[in-house]
Amino acid sequence: MEKTSTVQDSLTRQTRMLMYQDLNTRGKLYGGRLLEWIDMVAGITGRRYCGTEVTTAAIDKLDFLTAAKLGDILEIIGKVTYVGNTSFEVKVETYVDRQNGERERINRAYLVMVALDEEERSIRPPRLVLQNDEERLEYEAAEQRYLARKKARAAAK
Ligand SMILES: CC(C)(COP(=O)(O)OP(=O)(O)OC[C@H]1O[C@@H](n2cnc3c(N)ncnc32)[C@H](O)[C@@H]1OP(=O)(O)O)[C@@H](O)C(=O)NCCC(=O)NCCS
Incomplete structure (x- = not known):
């Protein structure tokens, strides 16, 4: 019987306040800093889900929607x-929670992660148990991205 895990098992939240060292030359959030934080959150999400080491194979899509x-x-x-x-x-x-109390999504990213064993070889992660319609819809959209990535990688070889 394969190990299973849920979306809830993986859920990871990180909260931070933007400081001077996080800004670019125009006084806005520096994109490279956010990318580092996103990769860290994805790594923690993956470790919580798999219970093993994980690595980032690809950042498939990353949209900066608005500034902070x-x-x-x-x-x-x-x-x-x-x-x-x-x-x-x-x-x-x-x-982002603005100083005027408004909340806005500023970035959305999809990362491809791989689970690793102690010898850093890729292994099968736990199977995902979906618990509601929102997760099922998300899974269907993600499956299309997975298949598109496979096709693009095969074409690039
Ligand atoms: C990620 C890594 C472990 C994969 O090695 P591998 O298992 O031998 O490679 P495979 O080609 O068999 O890929 C394994 C899986 O990852 C997926 N994958 C690997 N590279 C990918 C990429 N660039 N884009 C999308 N999917 C990718 C494959 O489709 C496959 O998926 P599946 O098994 O679910 O069908 C290896 O490429 C690696 O160590 N890369 C460096 C990772 C790293 O240093 N990350 C930190 C960067 S800051």
């Missing part, structure tokens, strides 16, 4: 959306 600035509070939320053979997808969404 000094003093804004960011919440970065990661969850597993799809499990393939040895890879799985983590969706990471970043929200």
